[in-house]
Amino acid sequence: MSAAPNSTPRLDFERPLVTVDVVIFTVRAEQLQVLLVQRPDGPAEPFPGRWALPGGFVDVAQDRTLLACARRKLKDKTGVSTPYLEQLGSWGGASRDPRGWSTTHAYFALIAVSGQRVQEAAGQPAQQWLPVEDARARKLAFDHGEILEAALARLRSKVEYTSLPAFLVPEPITLPQLQLTYEIVLGRSLDKSAFRRRMLDAGFLEEVDTVVGPGGRPAQGFRLIDRGAPAVFPRPFKSGEQGA
Amino acid sequence: MSAAPNSTPRLDFERPLVTVDVVIFTVRAEQLQVLLVQRPDGPAEPFPGRWALPGGFVDVAQDRTLLACARRKLKDKTGVSTPYLEQLGSWGGASRDPRGWSTTHAYFALIAVSGQRVQEAAGQPAQQWLPVEDARARKLAFDHGEILEAALARLRSKVEYTSLPAFLVPEPITLPQLQLTYEIVLGRSLDKSAFRRRMLDAGFLEEVDTVVGPGGRPAQGFRLIDRGAPAVFPRPFKSGEQGA
DNA sequence: TAAATAGTGTCTGTAAGACAGTATACT
DNA sequence: AGTATACTGTCTTACAGACACTATTTA
Numbered sequence: 001m002s003a004a005p006n007s008t009p010r011l012d013f014e015r016p017l018v019t020v021d022v023v024i025f026t027v028r029a030e031q032l033q034v035l036l037v038q039r040p041d042g043p044a045e046p047f048p049g050r051w052a053l054p055g056g057f058v059d060v061a062q063d064r065t066l067l068a069c070a071r072r073k074l075k076d077k078t079g080v081s082t083p084y085l086e087q088l089g090s091w092g093g094a095s096r097d098p099r100g101w102s103t104t105h106a107y108f109a110l111i112a113v114s115g116q117r118v119q120e121a122a123g124q125p126a127q128q129w130l131p132v133e134d135a136r137a138r139k140l141a142f143d144h145g146e147i148l149e150a151a152l153a154r155l156r157s158k159v160e161y162t163s164l165p166a167f168l169v170p171e172p173i174t175l176p177q178l179q180l181t182y183e184i185v186l187g188r189s190l191d192k193s194a195f196r197r198r199m200l201d202a203g204f205l206e207e208v209d210t211v212v213g214p215g216g217r218p219a220q221g222f223r224l225i226d227r228g229a230p231a232v233f234p235r236p237f238k239s240g241e242q243g244a
Numbered sequence: 245m246s247a248a249p250n251s252t253p254r255l256d257f258e259r260p261l262v263t264v265d266v267v268i269f270t271v272r273a274e275q276l277q278v279l280l281v282q283r284p285d286g287p288a289e290p291f292p293g294r295w296a297l298p299g300g301f302v303d304v305a306q307d308r309t310l311l312a313c314a315r316r317k318l319k320d321k322t323g324v325s326t327p328y329l330e331q332l333g334s335w336g337g338a339s340r341d342p343r344g345w346s347t348t349h350a351y352f353a354l355i356a357v358s359g360q361r362v363q364e365a366a367g368q369p370a371q372q373w374l375p376v377e378d379a380r381a382r383k384l385a386f387d388h389g390e391i392l393e394a395a396l397a398r399l400r401s402k403v404e405y406t407s408l409p410a411f412l413v414p415e416p417i418t419l420p421q422l423q424l425t426y427e428i429v430l431g432r433s434l435d436k437s438a439f440r441r442r443m444l445d446a447g448f449l450e451e452v453d454t455v456v457g458p459g460g461r462p463a464q465g466f467r468l469i470d471r472g473a474p475a476v477f478p479r480p481f482k483s484g485e486q487g488a
Numbered sequence: 489t490a491a492a493t494a495g496t497g498t499c500t501g502t503a504a505g506a507c508a509g510t511a512t513a514c515t
Numbered sequence: 516a517g518t519a520t521a522c523t524g525t526c527t528t529a530c531a532g533a534c535a536c537t538a539t540t541t542a
Contacts, residue, residue, distance in 0.1 A: 014304045015259035018336075018347055057257045058336070060345040065337035090334040090349045092262075092302070093309035101304040103262055103347070105334045176521070193523075194505055201503095216520025217512040235479050238504075420494070435532055437496075442531085460493025461539040482531075489542105496537070504529085511522070 016092060017102035020069045021055030021144065023088065023151035024078060024109045027168045027181055031131045034148065035077060038126040039141050046098045047141035053148065054127070055104065070107040077127060082227065084110040084167035088151055096143045104142075108151045110167040159185050160236040163204050167230070172208050172221030175199060190237065204231035260336060261346035264313045265299030265388065267332065267395035268322060268353045271412045271425055275375045278392065279321060282370040283385050290342045291385035297392065298371070299348065314351040321371060326471065328354040328411035332395055340387045348386075352395045354411040403429050404480040407448050411474070416452050416465030419443060434481065448475035 024035040036051040054077045063069035067085070075081050085107055092103030130138075132152060140148065158164050165181040166173060179195050199205060205222040212218040268279040280295040298321045307313035311329070319325050329351055336347030374382075376396060384392065402408050409425040410417060423439050443449060449466035456462040 013301045016262045016302060016304060018260045018262065058260060058345075058347075060258050060260060060338065064339075066334065066347065087333050089331050090310065092349065094304065095308075101302075103302075103310065103349070105336065105347070174521090191505055191507085192521090193507080194503090196522075197504080212513080213520070215514055216518080217514095217522080219521060235504080418494090435534085436494090437534080438530090438532055440495075456540080457493070459541055460491080461495080461541095463494060479531080491540105491542085493540080494538075497535090498533100499535105500531105500533080502529105502531090504527105506527080507525095509522105509524075511520100513518105513520080515516105515518085 014101070017097060017100055018058045019055055019102065019104045020058055020066060020073060020107065021053040021104050021147060022070055022074050022077075022085075022107045022109055023053055023148060024074065024083075024111060025132075025151075025155065025168065026111050026113045026129065027165075027184055028113055028129060030180070030184060032185055033129045034132050034135050034151075036128060036130055036135060036138075036140070037077070050141040051135075051138055052141035053106075053144045066105050067107075070105070070109075074107075074109055078111060080109075080111045084164070084227075084230070088147070088154060091143055091147060104147075106147050106151070108154065110155075110164060112168055112170040156185065158230075161233045163199070163202060163231040163233075166204070166224055167227075171223045172211055173205070173223065174211050174213075174219035174221060176219055186237075198233060202231040202233055258345070261341060261344055262302045263299055263346065263348045264302055264310060264317060264351065265297040265348050265391060266314055266318050266321075266329075266351045266353055267297055267392060268318065268327075268355060269376075269395075269399065269412065270355050270357045270373065271428055272357055272373060274424070274428060276429055277373040278376050278379045280372060280374055280379060280382075280384070281321070294385040295379075295382055296385035297350075297388045310349050311351075314349070314353075318351075318353055322355060324353075324355045328408070328471075328474070332391070332398060335387055335391060348391075350391050350395070352398065354399075354408060356412055356414040400429065402474075405477045407443070407446060407475040407477075410448070410468055411471075415467045416455055417449065417467065418455050418457075418463035418465060420463055430481075442477060446475040446477055 026033055026035075035054060037054045039045060039047045039050045039052050041048045055073055058066070058069050063072065067087075070085060071081070074083060074085065088106040088108045090103060090105045092101075094101045096102055096104075132148075135148060136145070136152075139145065155164065159182060165185055166178060168181050168185075169177055175196055178199065179190060179192065182195070183189050204225055206225045208221045208223050210218045211221040270277055270279075279298060281298045283289060283291045283294045283296050285292045299317055302310070302313050307316065311331075314329060315325070318327060318329065332350040332352045334347060334349045336345075338345045340346055340348075376392075379392060380389070380396075383389065399408065403426060409429055410422060412429075413421055413425050419440055422443065423434060423436065426439070427433050448469055450469045452465045452467050454462045455465040
């Protein structure tokens with residue numbers, strides 16, 4: 001051990017790079033999709049031209065906290081300012097970034113794209129929504145492939161016993177629409193009756209006006225009583241293989 | 245936005261401090277306890293003399309990854325090298341450390357103290373095991389109070405549907421001993437029959453020799469089939485208020 | 489044989505899945 | 516009327532909790 005005498009505080013440690021990355025999910029075209037950005041092309045850039053999760057360095061002059069930094073990056077990329085946003089974890093090591101020992105604080109966000117397109121401003125680096133299976137098939141920059149896997153595992157795990165998919169649906173929410181969203185994320189179909197009981201018993205929905213669809217009986221509309229936190233169901237759906 | 249032309253990579257950002265902290269739990273004297281260390285007393289030290297979670301700066305020359313850094317700190321403090329260790333989350337901001345914008349990567353560890361005392365080497369800064377309720381009552385250094393709360397919430401949440409407490413018990417494990425450990429962590433009593441069914445059905449225990457207690461019928465001994473990961477039960481115990 | 493601890497058998501209640509039925513809209 | 520979609524009622528089954536019972540040890 002390189003013993004530092006503990007009476008003289010040392011701040012001369014070499015400091016790692018500190019970044020924040022955000023895994024942003026939505027449901028579009030009946031698919032779970034994730035937002036990726038393309039790395040710039042300069043010769044000194046790491047992973048030039050490769051696709052990556054949106055993110056970047058913490059700006060100590062601008063960001064008061066890590067969460068604020070994540071919110072800023074989300075807003076910059078999507079224009080969305082009140083998403084569901086939770087911390088996913090952190091990754092750090094000597095070899096994940098060729099520029100040196102680096103750390104990233106990963107967040108994951110759920111947003112609803114209700115028709116209005118998510119900002120694709122000119123001058124911005126290229127960005128695109130991609131179905132998660134396509135994104136997984138690409139070799140992403142840094143260790144972003146691993147981070148994406150972790151985000152997916154966390155999402156699919158929590159969907160088994162929370163109301164998270166409600167954040168992927170624009171209000172007013174209908175139960176058929178919410179069920180479809182659950183089925184898309186889980187990759188399997190659910191029983192209608194049991195699903196409805198579950199959602200209504202959980203008490204996180206508030207009735208609003210009915211919503212007319214393309215045909216057939218109109219559906220009851222709902223909105224989230226508390227956008228701050230998802231509801232937690234007493235039991236998972238079934239054969240729930242929950243992750244960490 | 246302070247736009248950096250994306251053709252010239254900037255590494256001249258001011259870099260935050262990067263630390264790792266570990267919340268180490270054990271069960272001693274029929275109580276859930278946590279390991280705290282005392283901050284050094286120098287005049288330039290932050291929070292001099294205050295109790296804190298064990299941890300410190302990442303050493304980029306020594307630590308290959310954040311996880312390796314956490315393992316090193318755990319080994320230094322306790323001598324234990326194969327605990328249950330999982331990442332808890334990260335905290336970072338401008339005001340959590342008076343020395344500047346800082347980040348910490350928090351881990352939480354579960355260890356079994358089987359009689360042999362956890363190293364309390366001379367020359368080391370003062371450290372002690374404290375019942376969690378006592379630790380919560382103290383004003384800890386930095387934002388370690390908040391981190392401890394998060395660790396406790398995570399532990400209590402996961403105990404409802406995983407075999408985590410098995411890592412708090414020295415092998416050979418007996419079911420009565422394991423049940424007592426669950427009850428200590430949860431703060432409520434559990435039904436014996438249902439508890440045993442749950443544990444045995446989960447299939448994470450392997451029978452070894454029987455273990456004689458202080459009196460009465462000897463108990464079947466068990467050991468963990470896989471020390472790498474806890475078992476996940478299909479359902480939580482009851483009225484489970486699971487956290488994030 | 490009494491006390492102490494370990495372990496089992498069986499009943500009951502709850503709630504999730506299955507699925508058939510009813511309701512309300514549009515064409 | 517017929518079709519499409521939304522919603523409900525009821526049966527069955529799985530399983531966790533309750534709790535009384537049996538088993539095996541020491542004093």
